[in-house]
Amino acid sequence: MRKKMVAGNWKMNMTPSQAVKLAKELKPKVDTNEVDVVFCVPAIDIVPVVNELKDSGIKVGAENMFYEEKGAYTGELSPEMLIDAGVTYVIIGHSERRQYFHETDEVINKKMRKAIEHKLLPILCCGESLEQREKGVTIEFIKKQIASAFKYIPPENVINCVIAYEPIWAIGTGRVATAEQAQEVCEAIRGSIRDIYGAVVAERIRILYGGSVNAANASQIFSMPDIDGGLVGGASLKPEFADIVNYNKK
Numbered sequence: 001m002r003k004k005m006v007a008g009n010w011k012m013n014m015t016p017s018q019a020v021k022l023a024k025e026l027k028p029k030v031d032t033n034e035v036d037v038v039f040c041v042p043a044i045d046i047v048p049v050v051n052e053l054k055d056s057g058i059k060v061g062a063e064n065m066f067y068e069e070k071g072a073y074t075g076e077l078s079p080e081m082l083i084d085a086g087v088t089y090v091i092i093g094h095s096e097r098r099q100y101f102h103e104t105d106e107v108i109n110k111k112m113r114k115a116i117e118h119k120l121l122p123i124l125c126c127g128e129s130l131e132q133r134e135k136g137v138t139i140e141f142i143k144k145q146i147a148s149a150f151k152y153i154p155p156e157n158v159i160n161c162v163i164a165y166e167p168i169w170a171i172g173t174g175r176v177a178t179a180e181q182a183q184e185v186c187e188a189i190r191g192s193i194r195d196i197y198g199a200v201v202a203e204r205i206r207i208l209y210g211g212s213v214n215a216a217n218a219s220q221i222f223s224m225p226d227i228d229g230g231l232v233g234g235a236s237l238k239p240e241f242a243d244i245v246n247y248n249k250k
């Protein structure tokens, strides 16, 4: 049985003082053994949020990372910096990074390999545009994204990775995929992992859905057989996040 995971993606929200306040408010409501909870926070919030959450089971994630060890890369953060700051997970290849910062599949693969080399756990994002969905090429496109992201990564390192299926048309739009649409793609993603790495790895890797997840739709989406939880943007900044984490306690 795969343990469910609910990860918040705070994006470019919350100053350090606001971040500490939010972490403090959410902590008692989301610190549970039943679900793995992760707050993926802006880089400048990592240290104070790690400090605020240190006596809890909640893990902190970064929203991005560079693929070089160190050196003349003004503005970037290395895996070693993230590890030393107390980060456990790192989001890689979010569609906003692909779109606004021109991250290619090749860059994303380099980031995946570097994160894994440093024992950071990647939350790899994939997802199709509305145009691709309408053309009927969703599954084919996502299989390509997966194959490319995991290139050169050996099976023993894949088990602890997390994949987030986030259809671009559902991110921040309030237009959520139906549970069946999300399941269909998450099942195909697990199939891709099975083709590359075999059944054992495919059964263990966690696949999340992301895109307008909220307290009202979480339990239906998370009950699908190949969906192991959610990557939550907008609703992760609100008290509602606690209801998403506790989706099965109603």
Ligand code: PGA
Pocket (backbone or CB within 6 Å): 009, 166, 170, 171, 172, 173, 174, 210, 211, 212, 213, 231, 232, 233, 234, 235
């Ligand atoms: P959303 O964002 O929940 O606000 O749609 C999800 C994400 O981008 O991870």
